[in-house]
Amino acid sequence: MTPPAQQTSAAQPTAPAPLPAPAQPTAPAQPTSPVGQPIVSSVPTMPPAPTAPPAPTSVPATAPVPTRPAPAAPTAQPVPPVAPGASTPAVPGAGAPSAPVSPPSIPPTPQGAPGPAGTGPAADAVASSRRLQREQGIERRSFLQQDPREEPARHGGRGVLNRLGFSLAPNAQERAVREDEHAVSRHWPGPRTVAVVNGKGGAGKTPATVLLSAVFAQYGGAGVLAWDNNQTRGTLGWRTETGAHDRTLLELLPQTQRLLGAQGQSADLAHFVHHQPQEKYDVLRSKPIRLAHENRLSPDDVDAIHAVAAKFYRLIIIDSGNDESDPMWLRMIELADQIVVATTTRDDHAEAGALLLEALEDRDERSARLARESVVVVSQADPKASSADVAEVVAGYQPLARDVVQIPFDREMVDGHLRLRALAAPTQRAWLSAAAAVARGF
Template identity: 65%
Template sequence: MNATRASSNDDGLNATIHPDGSAVLVVDETPHEIATTHAEDARREIVRLTAQIARQLDTPLHVLVTEPDGTWPLVVDGDENVEYAAPTGAPRPATPYSSAPAPAAAAEDPTPGPKRGSAPRATETPAPARAASPRSAHDARVVRPERETFLTSGRDQDEREEPATRGFRGAMTRMGIRMAPGAEERSERSDQMDVAHHWPGPRTIAVVNGKGGSGKTPTTILLAAVFARFGGAGVLAWDNNQTRGTLGWRTEQGPHEATLHDMLGASDHLLSTEAQAADVANFVHHQRQDRFDVLRSQPIALASEQRVSAEDVDRIHSVAARYYRLIVMDSGNDESDPLWQRMIDHTDQLVIATTTRDEHAEAGALLLDALAERDERSAKLAANAVSVVSQADQRSTGAEVRRIVDGYRQLTRDVVQIPFDPAMIDGHLHYGALRPATQRAWLSAAASVARGFQGA
């Protein structure tokens, strides 16, 4: 198939794929609606219809396809073969679109002076040859040119970018035309790589806000889910709550009813040399879909019946740090409690959870002010904090959301906005139940947190 024809679209075919997955193909100014609900189905139908016209005319046709991911000039023949058609004068994409090999760079002649095959310049006088030493033939060493190690070349092969999987680029890849990912897909892959990083030694995240209902528990659960899904096992969500913490209510229960008090009672064994890695399963609740563990408080007991001291926090943290690489701590609302303050002493990365409601946002800001004055280490945690702003109310306007987000940009290292999602309102939370845009936002939040561990 000849794909070198001019891409000015003289054939008169233009197609548009809408965000809802429907499309329209315009042939000689006549629109043909395509009633699809997914972009990939629309692309296949555009190719099929264009190929049908190409068969009737017995010639490949240009079709200019426009969708949210970009505009693509294509050539389609009667057999539904598709090629990318570079605009006239524009550089063609990298292989497989152009099979012509790149011109080989001319090897440099290491010998000083005129190049081989050229006459010496008038001002040049050949240097007299030196007499060879009688022993030079025996003493001379053969200098082998440097070679590329097999290990390095193999690593370069492994680090080649994977082709696109999303949008029109991904559809073209699935048709057999390998395309590089777009900017949005590259950004998502970069966030996934940051989240998948494993650090030397355990890391602790504290999710805080002095106001109840500000989103601390959902933030704890979904950050733990993202780190576990993309980074592998070894993630613990800990309900560090003196009162009736709800982390256990919003996550799956294991085959037992153990809480942090049971773990505290067994801490001597869990920290001993006789303990095995699987022993900790007696005290945590594994989340089978999201692949992290939960250490529950006792939500049905009064706070007076389950007091946890600062020393208890130290003990439980020692156990958690032995069995887990990442600890995400859900916190209570009393910032004066020794349990809360000792959590801060163990924290490597602070996360401020807030909704778009003014009282939640102000409580988080006041907490940052208090930490900035507590001590030097707490001040650094506050300065390096990540804010997660969840739109808990679907009726919140864009201006209201931006006001909170922009305000936190002045207070913390980074701020991530989480869109409203009905799957976050009540019941058990699962990352897979969220809308794609919400999943992407939580991935961004976890990646921002992970970047705060660099150098820690």
């Protein structure tokens, strides 16, 4: 298209150049403003109604084109936006036509549908910004309360005042108890196996197995099994309650494949385990009345029993024998996720447990990890033992294990059936700490 001719001043008029005919005669001419400049609609898809009659489809070549004199004091005027494809009109007083101005890049509003509230360029920018923040991992602050409010004190003098209408926070001691309760109450994904070990008899392995099982069942719910994996007259069954039968793991072994199959049900285990009604855990007994060679199991037998236990229980605590070279004992260590060394303040018990940890460190990397992450439970079995004797044993184990817990002397632990509720309050608190130490290792 031929650009319009340069305008001259009023003193020297020039002959107007002929205008070419429009490329499309049928298209309506753009409306003009009172000053003779085309009006461009801000919405490309909806042209505004014309304010003047449409221009003729053709202009005679000899028709003069009117010109207007330049203003006395020309000033810079903004160039109006021009629709795509249209020529840029000459600005009065300018020497050359201005460059075309591109329309804004904001997508147009659909024709005939006004935009709803909250839409438009600003809303799109905000939504894009939020989306970018989410992609970068920046989450908005939730309106929901994330941290639960601390429960007021329940024990001690603060608990008494709270029952009278006050609302006092718990002290540090009560907070520690709540943290331990929370640790043993958690349910972790998949079953866990804990082996209670010491190479000396009478070191407290069976009480540790029973009372740890009771704590986990009391605070964490059902699904806890105490298993007597002892070749030589294990006494776990003697220190727990007897169920409605006298079956042991020897009667369970022939049924392991059926229980592991699709038809196996947890209720079927009631034929072989002894449920403890007060503490809500189950006991799988050995048969101590038989001789050791009649009671002996192979590593494959240990695997089969453990597979059944892992299918139906979330926590398996194994009471072990005293022979660290026994295939049953070695296979138990290979299946364990954590070990607990039970000992008393007696020198021979403490030394046997320390030697066991050192042997595991030298065995292989997995056994060394079990030794480093072990929990040691030091029970004061002798009421005449001084606090210095207990402190000496505790200090000796601290470099060898992840945690060491002291259990005070309690007559209910000396003989007979072991019940957590029968223990004195300080002893129950100590076993809760021991169970929490084990739970933090899962």
